[in-house]
Amino acid sequence: MSDIKRLVLILFGWTSLVTALHLGLNVDWSVVLNDRMPEDKRKLYVAYIPVT
């Protein structure tokens, strides 16, 4: 395998890993899925602050 090919593979692997970690750790999937529901079926977003 040429050096160029190896470099491309490493870059691809690294980018895939970072993307997968980002999607898993930073994306709130409940929000993404909820926003794609029809309006009358969506769960309501309810705001609160950490006070009684």
Added chain:
Amino acid sequence: MTDYISRFTPAGNLFIPRMFQGFPEIKEALISDKIQAGFVVAPLAIALRSQGVPIRIVYLGHRYGSAVVVRNDSAITDFAQLKGKIIAIPSRFSDERLILNRVIKKFKLDVNDFKMVEMAPPDVAGALAARAIDAFSMGEPFPSQAEMGGFGRVLFHAREHWPDYMSCVLIVRDDIIEKRPDAVQALVDGIARSGLWLDDGRPNREHAADFVGRFYYNQDPRLLTWALTNPLNRVTYTPLSPYKPDFDLVRDLMIETKLLDSTIEFHEYVDTQFAEKTDGLSPWRYVPGSSRAE
């Protein structure tokens, strides 16, 4: 609370709780329809409605649970001794500010003798410990945080000067009330049942402190245990229906303190239809287990 327990009900959870660090951000999110409902301090809700924001108050979040706290090592034992001192409040539009105005009036003092500064609630205990402020008027668990940390002392609880005191209320956008009344009713019913469950005794409160601290507030559960049990009526969760005399009092204080420039009637900013249907509800049938909830 309601979210956690309703996960264990056949209907499942019907809403997504979103934590914010301050009321101004909640206001902006409501206006831009990023959120459809939220808990804010009552005067802010009234002010929003009077400014034309399409929201209504449908229920309360709790009663009591606010206190004025001074540094433990200060010589202050009487409210009048706070003259000339810096007191942190969560917002100009808060009951925590109005309770100060009420006490200032009660003791025939001048409001201009007190320097009130707005501060995000999570910052006040640290500011008191660092001597950046002399006192704060805030909702739980921040008075408890100052007490537990050993650097703060409660000068007075809101209940001592304001019977039936309320702070956070549940507001809902008008379009949701109109289009999805069943969802709003489910939310209000859930809060009502959570309130009854919380007021059902110490084990429920200890269990709630555990899962709310770990899963919702990102706070040490011991802090919430202190706030919810020391004593048990430090914060109460019944009755949570919005009553006209309570809101008339808040509105009048707002006009008196120039937070409102004209009067607004109860029915213009409160929708009681959901609270009226909570009569006869029973507490959640959720048995507190070990001290750590899963």
